[in-house]
Each structure stands twice: as C-alpha cells, then as structure tokens.
Amino acid sequence: MSDTQWPRYEVFVQERPGRPHQHAGSVHAPDPEMALLNARDVFVRRPECASLWVAPSATVRGGTAEELSQLVAAPVSEEGSPDIEYLVFAKLEERGTLAHVGEVHATGPDDALAAAKAAASRPPLALWVVPAARVERTLPEEAASMFDPSRHKPFRDQAFYHIQTALRRLRRDPLPIASLQNRGKKR
Amino acid sequence: MTDDERLAHFEARIGRGEKIEPGDWMPPEYRRQLIRMISQHAHSEIVGMLPEGGWITMAPSLRRKLVLVAKVQDEGGHGQYLYHAAETLGISREEMIEALHSGKAKYSSIFNYPARSWADIGVIGWFVDGAAILNQTMLARSSYGPYARAMVRISAEESFHNKQGIEIVLALIEGTPTQRAMAQDAVNRWWWPTLMMFGPHDSESPNTPALVRWGIKTRSNDELRQEFVNQTVPQAEAMRLSLPDPDLRFDESTGNWRFGEIDWGEFWRVVGGDGPCNRERLQARRAAHEDGLWVREAMAAYAARA
Amino acid sequence: MNLELRLPLADALLRLADDEMILAHRDSEWTGHAPILEEDIAFANIALDEMGHAGVWYRLVAELRGEDPDTHPDQLVFHRALDEFRCLRLVELPKGDWAFTIVRQFLFDSAEVVRLQALRRSEYPPLAKAAAKIAIEERYHDRHLRAWVRRLGLGTEESHRRMQAALDQLWPYATQLFEPQVSESELVAAGLFPASEPMAAEWAEAAAAILADADLKIPTVGPGMNGGRENHTDHLEPLLAEMQSVARLEPQASW
Numbered sequence: 005m006s007d008t009q010w011p012r013y014e015v016f017v018q019e020r021p022g023r024p025h026q027h028a029g030s031v032h033a034p035d036p037e038m039a040l041l042n043a044r045d046v047f048v049r050r051p052e053c054a055s056l057w058v059a060p061s062a063t064v065r066g067g068t069a070e071e072l073s074q075l076v077a078a079p080v081s082e083e084g085s086p087d088i089e090y091l092v093f094a095k096l097e098e099r100g101t102l103a104h105v106g107e108v109h110a111t112g113p114d115d116a117l118a119a120a121k122a123a124a125s126r127p128p129l130a131l132w133v134v135p136a137a138r139v140e141r142t143l144p145e146e147a148a149s150m151f152d153p154s155r156h157k158p159f160r161d162q163a164f165y166h167i168q169t170a171l172r173r174l175r176r177d178p179l180p181i182a183s184l185q186n187r188g189k190k191r
Numbered sequence: 192m193t194d195d196e197r198l199a200h201f202e203a204r205i206g207r208g209e210k211i212e213p214g215d216w217m218p219p220e221y222r223r224q225l226i227r228m229i230s231q232h233a234h235s236e237i238v239g240m241l242p243e244g245g246w247i248t249m250a251p252s253l254r255r256k257l258v259l260v261a262k263v264q265d266e267g268g269h270g271q272y273l274y275h276a277a278e279t280l281g282i283s284r285e286e287m288i289e290a291l292h293s294g295k296a297k298y299s300s301i302f303n304y305p306a307r308s309w310a311d312i313g314v315i316g317w318f319v320d321g322a323a324i325l326n327q328t329m330l331a332r333s334s335y336g337p338y339a340r341a342m343v344r345i346s347a348e349e350s351f352h353n354k355q356g357i358e359i360v361l362a363l364i365e366g367t368p369t370q371r372a373m374a375q376d377a378v379n380r381w382w383w384p385t386l387m388m389f390g391p392h393d394s395e396s397p398n399t400p401a402l403v404r405w406g407i408k409t410r411s412n413d414e415l416r417q418e419f420v421n422q423t424v425p426q427a428e429a430m431r432l433s434l435p436d437p438d439l440r441f442d443e444s445t446g447n448w449r450f451g452e453i454d455w456g457e458f459w460r461v462v463g464g465d466g467p468c469n470r471e472r473l474q475a476r477r478a479a480h481e482d483g484l485w486v487r488e489a490m491a492a493y494a495a496r497a
Numbered sequence: 498m499n500l501e502l503r504l505p506l507a508d509a510l511l512r513l514a515d516d517e518m519i520l521a522h523r524d525s526e527w528t529g530h531a532p533i534l535e536e537d538i539a540f541a542n543i544a545l546d547e548m549g550h551a552g553v554w555y556r557l558v559a560e561l562r563g564e565d566p567d568t569h570p571d572q573l574v575f576h577r578a579l580d581e582f583r584c585l586r587l588v589e590l591p592k593g594d595w596a597f598t599i600v601r602q603f604l605f606d607s608a609e610v611v612r613l614q615a616l617r618r619s620e621y622p623p624l625a626k627a628a629a630k631i632a633i634e635e636r637y638h639d640r641h642l643r644a645w646v647r648r649l650g651l652g653t654e655e656s657h658r659r660m661q662a663a664l665d666q667l668w669p670y671a672t673q674l675f676e677p678q679v680s681e682s683e684l685v686a687a688g689l690f691p692a693s694e695p696m697a698a699e700w701a702e703a704a705a706a707i708l709a710d711a712d713l714k715i716p717t718v719g720p721g722m723n724g725g726r727e728n729h730t731d732h733l734e735p736l737l738a739e740m741q742s743v744a745r746l747e748p749q750a751s752w
Contacts, residue, residue, distance in 0.1 A: 007285075007484055007487055007488065008285060008487065008491065009283070009284040009285050009288070009487070009533060010487065010490065010491060010533070012275075012278065028344075029271070029272050029275045029276075029340075029341070029344075030275045030278070031271070031535055032284065032533065032534070032535055033535065034490035034491050034493065034494040034648070035490075035493070035494040035497060037644055038490070038644060038648075041539065041640070041641050041644065042535040042538075042539060044637075045535070045538050045539040045542050046268050046271050046535065046538055049261075049264070049265065049268060049348070049542075050347075050348065066213070066214060067214065068212050068213070068214040068215045069215075070214070070215055070216060071214055095212070098208065098209055098210050099210070101336075101340055129210075129212065130212045130214075148633050148636075149633050149634070149636040149637040149640070150637065152633055153546065153633065153634045153637065156549075156630070157261065157545070157549075159254070159257055159258045159261055159351070159355075160261050160265075160348070160351060161351060162350040162351040162354050164351065165351060165354035165355060165357075165358050167354045167357045167358065167361075170357075170358075170361050171357075171426060171429045171430075174361075174429045174430060174431075175429050178431065179364065179365070179430075179431050237529075237534065240528060240529040240537070241529045244525075244528035244529040245529075247525040247528060248522055248525060248526065248739050248740060249739060249740065249742050249743045250743070251575065251743040251744035251752040252571050252575070252744065252752050253548070253551070253552050253555070253570055253571055253574060255752060256525075256548055257545065257548050257549065257552070260525060260528070260541055260544055260545045260548065261545060263528050263529070263541060264528075264538055264541035264542065264545065267528075267534060267537045267538040267541065268538055270534060271534055271535070271538065274534070309743045309752075359752075362751055362752055363752075365751075366747065366750045366751060366752075367747050367749075367750050369746065369747055370747060370750060370752075475529065475530065478530070479529070479530040479531065479532070482530075482532070482594070482595075483531065483532025483533060483536075483595065484532075485653070485655045485656055485659070486532035486533070486536075486595050486649070486656070487532055487533055488652070488653055488655075488656075489648065489649050489652025489653045489655070489656030490648050490649070490652060491652075492652045492653045492656075493647075493648040493651055493652045494648075
C-alpha cells in the first residue's frame, strides 16, 4: 500500500447565519467525516463560524476568468440525461474569495460551469461548481460543540495581551537596575 | 497569443493589482518561484513547532502553558494554509514533504537554533514572530491569490504570538535576578540569528528582482531588516535589555538604528545544513512521518472499504 | 451548601483537575510528532481543551477552599509534592504509540462524557455551570475519538493489532475511572456529586459498544487496580519533575 497524505477536501466557512459560505482553504483527510472534523480544527480556532462545508477537491470543477471566456455553451440536454444539482461558488472581487452564490442543475460538470457562468450577474473572476451530493455539512444540532469552544479561548486574541501599556509604564518608571553593558558579545 | 504577449498581459494584470488565481496563465518561472517560497514558508512553520513544542511540558504556569499550546497549534495551522497555497500551483504535499525530509527543501534557518531555556520561548515570540509579522504583512499583498489569502489569515492570528513572547520577557525582567539574567542570555543568543532571518543583503539576493517585478516580494530584505531593528530596539531599551551589538547607534538624520555587520559565514553555514539543530530537526520530522505510516495507511484502508 | 461539605467537594474536584492536567501533559508531548499535520492540529486542540478544563476545576477547588482562584491553581500544579496528587494511574502512563494514545484518550473521554452529564445536575451551581460548559467541548472530543477508534480498529491488520494491544494494556487501568471515593456518600446524599456505580455501568456499556464496533475485544481481567488515587505509578515522578522544573527554579517568582 502506498503512503499518501490522504485526499484533499476544499473547506467552506460560513461566518454568520445568513452570510454565504466562503472558501477558506483545504484539509487532507481520509474520508468526509474526518474532513469535517479536521476542517473544524484547522479553520475554526477563532470565532466566527456558524456552519462548515467540505467537498473532495477532486469533485470541484473550476474555471478562472480566462478559462471561462473560452467556455462554449453546452448543447441542449437530451431526454434521459442526468439532472444533477451543483453548488456554485464565485469570486467577484479582486480582494475577495470564492463565495457560495447559488445552485444550478446540469448534466455534468462542464454543463454546470457553463450554466453557472450564464446565470452569473456579472463576469466572475473565478467560478467553481461542486456536486451537492458530495458536500459534507455540519448539522445545526452539532453547532454548539463544533463552534462554541473557539469563543472561549480569549488567549488566542491579541487584545488579551496588554503589551503597549506595560512598555509605556516601563518607560515612565524605569526598572531600578543599571542597564547591562554588553560589549563584544557579538557572535 | 504568443508567450511574449501572454507575459505582457500577465505583467499588466499584476501592474493593475489583479490577483492571479489557480488556472490563470503564469510564466513557468513565477510558478517555480512561488512553489519554492511558499513550500519553504510552510516547512518553516512545521519545523518551528519543534523548539517551542518541547517547552510546553515545562511552561511554568497554567496561563503560559495554555498560550504556548495555542501558539504551537497555530503554527501547525499556518503550515497547513501554506501547503494548501502551494498545492494550488500543482505540487503535492507528498512531494513537498519528501523534499523537506531529504534535505532538498529549505526552511527558515532560525529554527535550527536550540531553545535552551524558558526565556528563549519569550524571546522567540518577541524577536522571531516580530520579524515574521513584518514579512507576512508584505506577503499579504502578494499577487498570487491563494498565497495572499493565506497570509491575511496568518497575519490576523500571528499578532498574539509576538505579544505573548513579550509578556513572558516582561515577567522575567521584572522578576528575580536569575530570571532577568535568563532573559538577557536568551536575547544575546537570538538577536543575530533573527537579523539573519531576513536573508542576505539585497545585493546578494539572486531571486529578488523577479519576485519584485511579479508582485510577490514588494519590500527588500534590507528594508524589512531595518524596520525590525527600528521596532525592536526601543522595546529592548524599555525593558533594560541590552542587545549584543557594540555598533548599535541611532542615526538622527535617517531615524534608523544603525547596526553592525552580520556574520555571513555563520549564516551560510546554517543555511547549508550545518547549524546547531539542523540534523535534529529533520530527524524529528522524519521520525514522526515514519512512525505515523501505519496510521495513515489504516485510515486510508478504512476509507477505501467504506 | 452544608459548610462541612466544602472541603470534601473540593477534594472530589481536585481529582478531576489532576486527571485533566496530567493527561494534558501526555497529550502535549505529541505536538510536532503526530502521524500527519491535521492530526497534530487536532490533538493539540484536545490537549488545549484538557488544560482549560483542569484550570476550571482548579479554580473551583480554590473557591471552595477560600483560596485565591487566580494564584491557587498554579500553586497546586507546580508546587505540590508527588504524594499530594490525586490523578488516575491511567493518565500517568507514557504516551506510547498513536494507538495507545487514542485508546487511552477514548477510555478517559468517554468516561468524562458520562461524568459531566451527571455533574450538570449538581446542587452546587458553579459546578453545574462548569460541567455544562466543559461538556460541550467533550462532546466534540468524543466524536473525534470514536471516529479514530473505529477507523484504527478496523483499518489494517497492523492498526488492529496495535489497538488491541493498547486496549489489553489499558483496560485494567480503566477500572479505576469510577472507583468510589472517600466522602462520596455524603456528597451524593447532598446532591453535590454523582454516585460512582451508576456512572460506571453507563460508561462500561457505551464504551463496550464502540469497542465492539471497532472489532476490539475487552480483555477479561482479574481484580482491578487496587489502592486509591494516592497511589501512583513510577511514571508520575519524572513527569512532575519535568512539569515543575522551571516554576521551581524560582518558587516565589511570577512567570
């Protein structure tokens, strides 16, 4: 058996209810359940997160603006061809990231990408389509144990440390020791 | 489009401040430089877990312990974000790890120095993370989208790393003579290696011009190094800690702290693999990888049958 | 609360605190050495949570004893002698391989889930509140540990062998998890602390089910570990020497 770092799963984080899930990065995991748990440990060390989605990277069909400009509209689907739901993620701003914008139904990934591009309100800078059936999501009843703990770790917030105050105080009331001379200690 | 036209178009995009995303056309050299830089950066975070991770069990208060675990965990997370950014360029994590373990890939030399005392943990946070923040702030403006986004996330998480280090040092310098001496000793050992973190002088840095033109590196090694010195000397002064450089003096005309020459012999020796802990660090990473083989295989086997 | 029960309750919580602290010490030994990066990050999270829980219990101990909750916890952790610790022997054992660590963590965390559910009903409000909050984190640990136990128990022949070997070694120590304690009956009668026996039964059933699903056999053991929590393995002394080494350099100092 060959040793691998396990497959990659793309991770989408919803910061607050009602906001779109945004692409945050990826995790390596052997299966969807571990991907969800790993995503929580990697991406939810700080608030805020209300919901987490993961999908195998291999199932993501993406296109950048350049690639999409060459995309030909898919032929009209024939009777009996599959009708698959895809989630659509689009990057619309230079400084933004891919965010969930909606769903399309299509016969396959290329068709889905074309449909997503056609449905976009303006030319996206990047576009991803992911089969909805392959997206693993946190359930609402899990939210407390998945996401609350990150709110109770104030020491991860730089505001927990009052360094400027301490340094200012030291400058005002210097320590009562002579400062050590350190000549010639250069290595 | 010819390659020349593609290159001109690519450079115009960067000039306009546009982000290059995975799948966009990019010159092979851009891809190569980014893979090198990003994977090196990722390896640094992972190796960086070792000197501090070893002190968690000896952290001298509950608060210090909690904070140190959180910091080391962050470093793992940062390595993870960076491996992801490199993977978007077409290299696999298996390849990157193989390169690290075989000694082919580099990582920041600062982590080849040992953490000898508890005070080292404070000084590492103060100096090394202080230096890293300057670097990261620059890289957050990188032209490559996934790298920039990873750096934005890292920067937001990093500032507590620097502050917790200073907090440790403050406790030491306001403590007993033994504690103060411990802090001064750590400063004496970490100052020059930290200055070396910024790399060779700009004039000796072969990669820099391309990186600047393509919006990967927007500030030079020497610029960042000077900024680090300017920000840190006043902090050391406030804490009555001396820095091991007899040539350190303030230049009124430029507003800069002028400092002595780095021992480039030491720099190149450590970069070349002959630092105090190079072998130990790689051995630890290789051992973790080898010992973990049966785990990775078992988890994969279970998934294959599910 | 009956004032006479404050100190026995503090003692009961000290046991929980010491368990979390020593286990967190063992967990944190894995940082930078786990089988894969994601597991390093995940396990560091568990260690962090355990340390946080230790802190919560130590603070309650301080409050019940009339000590300063800001300083007493560090006193307890860094300046008590070995024979004053009240942790389980289970948590003192060296970390072993990943299978040993996972099985030990699973046995401990699955017991915590049961214990915390019961503690939420304590008549001492600060304890009930703390238990409710800690239970939320433990629920996540439990999910993660169960996932690992199942996958490693069923994964490959090697992982199964290692998991079974770990369980064979650890199960005798698990019998100490719900050993009835001194002063327990008074605390139980006052509704302050749950009775051990019902928890033991509930835990054994839940743990057995998870282990069976992972094809792991619970060894038949002779009489369980004897002696109370004042008795420790040989592993605790070097552990404490390491844990307390820096703090004891300057015992009166602040770090």
